[in-house]
Amino acid sequence: MNTLTEKETRNGMDRKEFLRTAGSTALFAFLGISLASCDVTSSNDEELPENGNNGDNGAITIDGNTVRLNLDDDSLSPLRQAGGWMVLSQASVIVVNIDGDLIRAFTDVCPHASCRNNWQYQNQRFICTCHNSVFENDGSFVSGPAGRDLPEFAVQRQGNIVTVTK
Ligand code: FES
Numbered sequence: 001m002n003t004l005t006e007k008e009t010r011n012g013m014d015r016k017e018f019l020r021t022a023g024s025t026a027l028f029a030f031l032g033i034s035l036a037s038c039d040v041t042s043s044n045d046e047e048l049p050e051n052g053n054n055g056d057n058g059a060i061t062i063d064g065n066t067v068r069l070n071l072d073d074d075s076l077s078p079l080r081q082a083g084g085w086m087v088l089s090q091a092s093v094i095v096v097n098i099d100g101d102l103i104r105a106f107t108d109v110c111p112h113a114s115c116r117n118n119w120q121y122q123n124q125r126f127i128c129t130c131h132n133s134v135f136e137n138d139g140s141f142v143s144g145p146a147g148r149d150l151p152e153f154a155v156q157r158q159g160n161i162v163t164v165t166k
Contacts, residue, residue, distance in 0.1 A: 071160035112146035
């Protein structure tokens with residue numbers, strides 16, 4: 001204690017000033033850790049397909065009218081199993097795994113009034129909840145104001161690499 005007091009005095013710093021400075025340093029260290037944690041969270045969010053802006057985030061590669069999906073990427077894991085589906089808005093496609101193997105892809109633009117973000121998938125049917133148009137999982141029209149089929153895209157699958165051609 002005496003040694004510390006001598007150092008404080010030597011540096012022209014009284015005891016209260018020293019403790020205030022030490023407290024600030026501890027606070028900055030704490031905030032530094034918190035900000036670093038925020039950065040990690042943000043980075044993880046950017047890895048989700050819905051947030052990709054550049055058309056290539058590892059899971060999804062968009063090249064003109066071709067959309068390549070790597071189902072090995074965990075962000076696309078719902079598409080690995082029967083009944084799994086996703087709206088990939090950056091590619092403007094709905095992708096569904098029909099039976100564990102067969103993958104189908106459709107436009108995410110409803111043929112009624114072009115809603116894109118209100119899709120549900122229930123009992124193997126797509127529902128646009130904007131005005132409740134219903135489509136089978138092969139895109140054929142069932143009911144509602146759309147009055148026509150949901151346009152389907154060609155899909156090729158090689159293992160866990162799925163290529164959608166729009
Ligand atoms: S826009 Fe989809 S039902 Fe109207």
